[in-house]
Amino acid sequence: MGGSTRLRKIGNIALRTAVLFHLAAIFSWSLPKPPSHLKIGLARHSEEEAVRSFSAYLLFWNELYIKPRFFEDYLRITGFQQNWNMFAPNPIREDIWIEGRVRLASGKQEIYSFPRNAQLSLWQQILQERFKKYLDTAQEETSGIVWPSMADYIARKVYKNDGDLPVFVELIRHSRVVALPNEEQVEEYDSFKFFETPILPERITIGS
Amino acid sequence: MIKASVRPFSLFSRWLFASGAPETLALMRILFCSLGFLTVLYQFPYLEDFYTERGLMPVEALKLWQWKGWTPAFINYWSLSSIQIVWAATVGAGLLATLGLFSRVSLALFVLGLTALQNRAPLLLNSGDTLLRVNLIYLLLSQCGAALSLDSYLRRRKGLPPITSVPLWPQRVMQIQIAILYLSATWYKFQGELWREGLVTWAVFRLEELRRFEPPAFLLTETASKITTWSTLVIELALCTLVWFKPYRNLVILSGVLLHVGISVILNIPFFSWITMSCYASFYSGEEVRAFLAPLLNRLRASERCGKAQTISTEVSR
Numbered sequence: 001m002g003g004s005t006r007l008r009k010i011g012n013i014a015l016r017t018a019v020l021f022h023l024a025a026i027f028s029w030s031l032p033k034p035p036s037h038l039k040i041g042l043a044r045h046s047e048e049e050a051v052r053s054f055s056a057y058l059l060f061w062n063e064l065y066i067k068p069r070f071f072e073d074y075l076r077i078t079g080f081q082q083n084w085n086m087f088a089p090n091p092i093r094e095d096i097w098i099e100g101r102v103r104l105a106s107g108k109q110e111i112y113s114f115p116r117n118a119q120l121s122l123w124q125q126i127l128q129e130r131f132k133k134y135l136d137t138a139q140e141e142t143s144g145i146v147w148p149s150m151a152d153y154i155a156r157k158v159y160k161n162d163g164d165l166p167v168f169v170e171l172i173r174h175s176r177v178v179a180l181p182n183e184e185q186v187e188e189y190d191s192f193k194f195f196e197t198p199i200l201p202e203r204i205t206i207g208s
Numbered sequence: 209m210i211k212a213s214v215r216p217f218s219l220f221s222r223w224l225f226a227s228g229a230p231e232t233l234a235l236m237r238i239l240f241c242s243l244g245f246l247t248v249l250y251q252f253p254y255l256e257d258f259y260t261e262r263g264l265m266p267v268e269a270l271k272l273w274q275w276k277g278w279t280p281a282f283i284n285y286w287s288l289s290s291i292q293i294v295w296a297a298t299v300g301a302g303l304l305a306t307l308g309l310f311s312r313v314s315l316a317l318f319v320l321g322l323t324a325l326q327n328r329a330p331l332l333l334n335s336g337d338t339l340l341r342v343n344l345i346y347l348l349l350s351q352c353g354a355a356l357s358l359d360s361y362l363r364r365r366k367g368l369p370p371i372t373s374v375p376l377w378p379q380r381v382m383q384i385q386i387a388i389l390y391l392s393a394t395w396y397k398f399q400g401e402l403w404r405e406g407l408v409t410w411a412v413f414r415l416e417e418l419r420r421f422e423p424p425a426f427l428l429t430e431t432a433s434k435i436t437t438w439s440t441l442v443i444e445l446a447l448c449t450l451v452w453f454k455p456y457r458n459l460v461i462l463s464g465v466l467l468h469v470g471i472s473v474i475l476n477i478p479f480f481s482w483i484t485m486s487c488y489a490s491f492y493s494g495e496e497v498r499a500f501l502a503p504l505l506n507r508l509r510a511s512e513r514c515g516k517a518q519t520i521s522t523e524v525s526r
Binding site: 015016019022023026027030031032035076078079080081082083084085086087088089090091092093094095096097116117118122125126127128129130131132133134137138143145146148149150152153156178180181206207208 | 224250251264272273327332334338339345384393403410411414415430
């Protein structure tokens with residue numbers, strides 16, 4: 001067997017192994033998370049419960065052992081990380097929009113509202129859709145760590161370079177749940193202040 | 209017993225690593241690169257808001273948000289003017305990759321730019337962005353510039369023979385990828401009460417912050433909600449199962465197209481549906497794509513021949 005033939009054969013085997021590994025990785029990674037009562041942490045105590053259902057056990061085992069041990073680093077580093085739970089298990093059935101109430105050094109108050117889909121033209125809806133996607137994730141409690149940057153951003157947007165610096169920002173979440181059939185639809189939005197922070201002057205001018 | 213299990217594996221392996229006509233991969237290059245080009249292009253007015261330290265997501269906040277990110281993460285902390293250069297280079301590379309000029313290099317630069325931008329602003333990403341990134345990486349590993357490209361045109365002009373056979377494993381992986389997507393999506397959905405009760409579109413069509421406009425009244429009834437919600441589940445299930453069987457393939461893909469056109473018209477999720485529908489091309493062979501595009505390609509070649517003939521006759525008359 002010639003050297004080049006042997007090299008080609010080794011290359012073929014390596015390619016086949018890599019492709020099969022990749023397929024196993026994306027399959028394992030895309031499997032849904034186990035039912036919430038079997039979540040990690042509780043899992044060790046509820047293995048018996050998990051075994052009751054084969055699919056729940058499969059998901060539980062995949063989530064706890066297979067994904068982190070074999071595939072997580074590979075998928076993260078290569079950019080193949082993926083998640084396909086669009087509109088699932090249940091879609092959000094709440095209309096949400098966010099605004100910032102900004103107090104200026106002079107005592108005046110300004111309101112900054114993020115783009116609201118319902119008030120935009122079709123063209124602007126497309127252009128500004130990324131703000132909605134950002135807010136969908138950022139307003140969640142698990143994303144609380146990004147709220148100070150959201151407040152800083154609003155302060156910078158409101159500041160008119162006239163020396164009247166924003167000194168305090170409150171983030172307000174307006175929401176309305178869509179009623180299901182046979183439920184009464186509440187038309188008014190519920191408003192809730194979910195974060196407030198003083199604004200440091202250096203945060204206004206950062207990066208400018 | 210061993211033989212019985214080895215045979216399906218060897219058949220699968222032969223299918224996965226076969227070679228064939230490059231037209232499907234080329235069509236997917238055009239679809240994904242043009243959509244990717246648009247997803248980057250329309251963000252120009254908001255580069256500062258999304259990708260700089262003055263924007264919504266400073267790098268330190270993302271780190272605290274436990275964003276691990278993927279490779280490459282090189283545009284962290286960059287100024288607006290540097291981000292604008294990355295944006296321009298990515299848009300340019302996307303355009304070249306769509307046209308298939310210097311396909312390998314332009315696609316590599318496009319993937320690099322697009323993934324770097326996605327990596328810098330993870331809170332902006334939807335499933336369409338993930339699907340786009342993943343498929344562009346698959347295309348990068350393929351010979352997707354071998355047909356329907358300026359590269360193949362230039363090759364013909366030089367008198368070189370066209371490339372008629374390429375390794376198909378990237379196309380096969382894209383097929384399996386989209387089937388896994390639908391399997392996962394359907395599985396997740398079966399866990400949800402609203403899906404099981406047929407009330408998903410009832411809720412979603414009423415979300416003013418998600419829909420483009422108010423759907424017609426007949427779509428807002430409970431019966432319509434049950435029909436549209438459950439048919440979504442059936443179509444998604446078919447897109448990971450029946451789509452593999454040729455007699456059902458066209459019907460299943462047509463249903464998927466109708467589903468995604470519906471989503472795209474009613475809901476404001478730009479590009480997601482179009483990116484998903486682009487994946488369906490992977491279920492067709494290069495020969496089928498070539499036959500489908502034949503009228504268009506023949507017309508292009510005829511006008512090319514006509515142009516050549518005109519040039520020759522002008523030179524002769526001189």
